[in-house]
Amino acid sequence: MQETSGTALLDELIDGVHTGDNLVLQGDQAAPVRLLVDRFVAAAEGRMPLVLVNVAATWTGPVPAGAQVLDWSAVGSGTPSELEGALGPEATLEDALVTLEAADAAVGGGAAFVFDPLSSVPAAWGPDAALELFLSACPRLYRRRSLAVWPVRTDRHRPTFLRRLEEVTQVVVELADDAGRLHVTVRKADGRRPEVTGRSVHAEVIDGDLRPVDAPVTTRQRLGQAIRDQRLVRGLSQTEVARRVGISASALSQVERGVRGPSGDTLVRLWEVLDVPFGPRGGAERGYEVSRRSGRERVRLQEGLEGERVVAATGQAGTWLLEVAPGASGNRAPFAVKAPETVVILRGVLDLQLGGRTETFHEGDAVQVTSAAVTGWANPGPDPTEVSWTVHPR
Incomplete structure (x- = not known):
């Protein structure tokens, strides 16, 4: 499932928000990180369960419709919050993690979580608490296929802390000053094409939105x-x-x-x-075979798994276009073959059991299966997954 961050520029830079993403948005005090957070909240409202983790100051004002607020602010401020379920001044970080896990269990997978800047956490539980919170929550929310936004003040943390966050999370976007202009850079983008990491653009805030001021940045x-x-x-x-x-x-x-x-x-x-090569180009001595969509048959391979063979070979060999239904899973390979296989995720997310472990693949990812056995598959997302699956002839 591909979501939105609520900011078109950010979506373009990172090739969209993917199921399970933890987005670390880092910048100094002057960077408009809060703007990106607010736009994410606005985009998530009414579309998916929303959990707001409040740490920096006592929550004031109404709670967004359909949202749940985890107010931990009393630990740092000493002022109890009036919100239901809020932590008291004596609560430990372990108490906070329990409330986070409970909220996660209550909303289920596919939710949106928004955290206060991690720089507000040490004031409540000490210098190591921010990293401990992140290391606990980030992998859990990824496994649950939820989205999370983590604002980070780069001027409040050591480089070693920022590097550790980058190692664990899926997406890191940095907003920094560049000769008086705002420079937005993708530092990490798991599950995307390699060229996404390193993308950058100068931007400015116009009418409450972040807009590019130089090009090209979009596809x-x-x-x-x-x-x-x-x-x-x-x-x-x-x-x-x-x-x-x-x-x-x-x-x-x-x-x-x-x-x-x-x-x-x-x-x-x-x-x-323009005489630009496009697709396979054979010489006059080479033949070719066209597979028209109208001439292909769609077959049910397993419960929740359908496909059509677009390039035929002997037996089950060839290239198949598969569709995996939302939430569907199987405990055996799509094809009963003992041959190398190549799998490319065209859209959505796919879990594969490979060699006794689970590997998660996102749109654009590919895997070459040689000697390992595919023993299961699953679509953990709420939308169909499209896969190109090639069984190579022996």
Whole structure:
């Protein structure tokens, strides 16, 4: 399942929020980290169970509709909170973790958790408490397929603490000053393509939102830039390329500027017109075989697991397009073969039992199975998972 952070710029930088993500948003006092947190809360309200962990100061004001507040502030301030279930001034960190686990159990998986800045935790339970809280909660929420946002003040923690957080969490985004401008950088992004880590953009706050001030950063913008570069290399005008592709010059301009993305047919025609290799290209001496969707049969492989073979070979060998129903699982491999297999997650999340351990794969991940045995599979998310599964001929 792919969610949203509530901030389009952040979603674009990290290729969307994935099921189970713990997002560490780090910056100094001047960075608009609180803005990103507030937008995440607004996006989660009414869409999923929401738990707000309050530590820095006594909770004031109404509780968002459908949300639960864990108010731990009395431990640091000494002022009891009036919220139901709030911790008292003498509560220990262990007491706090018990309330967090209870809230997690009550809302179930697929919830959203928002924590106060970790710099507020040492005032309540000592210098090691912030890391202890994170190391306890982060893996648990990941296993439960919940989303969590962790704001972190970089000027309040040692580099060793920040490195430890980065080792454990799934996503780290840093907001830092760069010669007077806000610089947003992806420091870590598990479950995404390798090039996502390291993405950065200058941004500014406009009308309560974080907007980029330089480009390209989005997938559409990078694709548009690539199309424009190829057109200019060949000395072609927008009008000429648009005429050959069969679209208007205005539409091509929007594609090149990243305002809109091209359809699949338009993209293929663009690559043909620009003479850019697209997909397998065989010589005249090589044949090819086309597998049309209309000619394929969808079969039920196991309960909750359906597929269609898009490239056929002997037996069950070939490439299959599989769909795994939400919450479905099986205790045997999709295919009863003793051959190497390649699995690519096209959409969603998939757990595989491999060699006696569970591996979790997200959209864009791939695994080459050689000598290990696939002994089970599961879709832990609330949406269907799409998988390309290739059984290689022996």
